[in-house]
Amino acid sequence: MSFLRRWLDPIHSKWFYKKPTRQDVLPIDQGLTIHLRLDDVYSYLIVQQLAKLNEILVDELKPLKIVISKHVAVPPNNMTAEEWQNYTLNDAKNLAKQHGFGYDDQPELPSQSALEQAEIILKNTPLRDEKFLYLLEDVFHMLWQQQYGKLRILYVMASTQHKAQQFPERTFNQDAILASYFEFGGKKYNAFDDLLRLTRRLKQQKLLTDNPIFLINHIEWREHLINDAEELADIQAMQPELDLYIALEDPISWLLLSYIKEELAEYYNIQLRIYPLSYHGRDQFDWPLAVRLSKRTKVAFTPFCRPTEHATSEMAKLFYSVDDDAKVDTMYHILEAAWVHGKDLSYKPHVEAVRKELSIDRHTEQDVQARLKQNDIECLAKHQPNFPVLVLRVQGRVYTFDSLYRVWMIESILSQVLEKYYQSS
Structure with a gap:
């Protein structure tokens, strides 16, 4: 680092922190997309919020685009696949308990056959918009709560009565993703951890028709849970x-x-x-x-x-x-x-x-x-x-x-x- 920078940076730092921050207005032409995996526990949590989110989106962002990927990306921080799986199951359990989400007390990954049946159900259904989002949530519940009997009934109906649908707002691909995330204006938002940040951004750009109420038990910075x-x-x-x-x-x-x-x-x-x-x-x-x-x-x-x-x-x-x-x-x-x-x-x-x-x-x-x-x-x-x-x-x-x-x-x-x-x- 140059002598000039060593002298200027402390002054520059004070100015930088005190200056007001402005966020760029993100483009909305690509809409709002949620990336999911059927065997991703964070996807299971976030689909329980999608219908409510879709309800308050402005028409310009509808329909909410759904991308369902097939494969899991390489786990972070040199973790093995088993370590990552154990971490996510336990982490999701804590998140669900804190925020009141539906979740099994003793979670386990869905079976491969159940995942294949669920994919056929979602590919073949003619349901769209909020009806599809409710079906998506129901299918995730069946997968993650091992309600395989119900899933089998839907699978038989979907595979015998319908063919694969081609809707622009619904995509199935072979991409490898680690965990569910939103994509908006060229930026990625972790589907669960960044949900509040995303909704604040959407509200700031007047892209919501009502106040977003998510993660009700979220603990705000500088606010204490225990005050007595x-x-x-x-x-x-x-x-x-x-x-x-x-x-x-x-x-x-x-x-x-x-x-x-x-x-x-x-x-x-x-x-x-x-x-x-x-x-x-x-x-x-x-x-x-x-x-x-x-x-x-x-x-x-x-x-x-x-x-x-x-x-x-x-x-x-x-x-x-x-x-x-x-x-x-x-x-x-x-x-x-x-x-x-x-x-x-x-x-x-x-x-x-x-x-x-x-x-x-x-x-x-x-x-x-x-x-x-x-x-x-x-x-x-x-x-x-x-x-x-x-x-x-x-x-x-x-x-x-x-x-x-x-x-x-x-x-x-x-x-x-x-x-x-x-x-x-």
Whole structure:
């Protein structure tokens, strides 16, 4: 990085965060498309919302286009197919419980023969628009709740009374997709995690005829699920523990750590521990999305001086140069220097400045790279598809989840634990 950029970026960073953000108006000529897989559990969840979404779309976006793909893409983060399957089934169970969706308490993947029958039903039905969406939801229920008798009856009717239909709003292909997603204006929105972001976008562009009401039990940023003083004291007495496995070059690590430290840790008396990971190349990110997330979480963020592999090594040395009881504050300060103040932590003067701010007399003599590799091994053993990885311990139970999209689970789990505690008492 040039000397001029090192001097200008901190100033540029302050200006960037304070300036008002404007979203481009996305084109609507391609309409709104939902991509599904019959054996994808996230598709099963989202089809339970499609009829309601279609009902409030303006005519220009109707009919809602349905694309049903055949194959699953390669799982993320070096997960095996079995690990990905187990993760999605458990994750969907948590999502369904939180938001009141239909879901089997002991879910299992639909059989191959059932999937083939379901595809024939959906290909052959003459139903269109909202009637097709209701059929689509019913078929998914039959698949995922093993109602194979009902499915067989529909299959016999569809295969004997109808031929394959050709409707422009309904497509079946051989594409490999990992999980269901929406496509609008050239952008992709994860079908479940980005549903609220998508509906906010549609509302902003006046493409909805009514207020979108989805994910009723969604926990908003900076709003607490537990507010009663007595209940809060009981949770605090349990002294929950939370481990964070973070990639230092990942801006989400900063947004998540800052939010948890400022908003959740002291409030619930959560004992935080941080495990930095070796460089994973997470600095290639959707920067406008990160800025919007920072606005929603009210955490300052600027996409300058993104930490390089060398910078993450220097950051880890600073982190492991302090005592355990100072590690959380130290990591907060280091990431704030990079992601808010535009410090280039591959540049020795900037590193020295941060070291002095943290009152670190000398760097650790530990083998920092070995520590990072050990953290990598422990993180990999959690079998999570994304970073950061969070491990919550409370009342003898361990809960593992990942990413900024699952931070709400901290409060949701604490609420459930408290309810069980009162029941047992």
